[in-house]
Amino acid sequence: MVRERTTRRPGFTELLLGGVLLLIITLTALAAALYVAPSERLAIPELQPVIRVERESNFPVGATRNRSWGERIILVIRPDSTRYFALEGVSPVDGCLLQWDQESLRVFSPCGYAEYDLRGDVVAGLSTQSLTRYAVSVRNGVVYVSDEVR
Template sequence: MANRRWPILLPLLAILASSCQDNGSSPGIPNVPVNTQLNVNSQLYPDLRQDGGFAYLPEGYKGIIVVRQNAGSYLAFERSCSYDPTNTCKLEVDQSRLFIVDPCCGSQFNLKGQVTGGPAVIGLRQYRTSLVASTLYISN
């Protein structure tokens, strides 16, 4: 009896497994090529000299937020909300400097790009970062 169920269960399991794959992108956000760099010690980015500091860059779909985790670790996120990438707003670091917010829908994200308040349920699109001496390379 159990052997008769396998022909039905196997295709169903294959469909479920393939639908769970994550391609690393947030739905609806256009994939714009990013390949930029910045000097983290530059006078243009004074906030990047302290942990939790940030800077806005014009690259990407709506721009990029660069966040300093510590002296050797920086994260870069797309400024488009994963909830509604077509709205006219750009994500901003809150005045408290504790989280990122979408002023249109109110979604909130921690400084690691994870959702902390909805309506968004998917984290921010993250770009690759690589720090060599004082040059931060950002790409997708």
């Protein structure tokens, strides 16, 4: 006698179980991939040649941005539509965060009497030490600050 070979089709329960197992395996693999893959690149500020400040479209004329670069605080100023300046953001006299006055085009310390121009030179006050300047560049609509100018 020859046995006839019959193929058995999987029933609803087997299909449901297979689908659930496939879903569990897929979700586990996805969770592992998201856990292992970093969300952003590791950046050690002290070792970076430049820091990203802001997109030009999000940086209006007359505005400033404070950015930390390792131990340094940098004040980035946009006085008009074409120029950017980056200066040391902390007053060397009193250690306060410097602020920008758009009307007088001056950087000043709110804690003491010290005023600086856009190049970081002392304009008025008790300080004789100029602020450290940084180079500013714009690439693909993004403002970057790089190493010291002087």
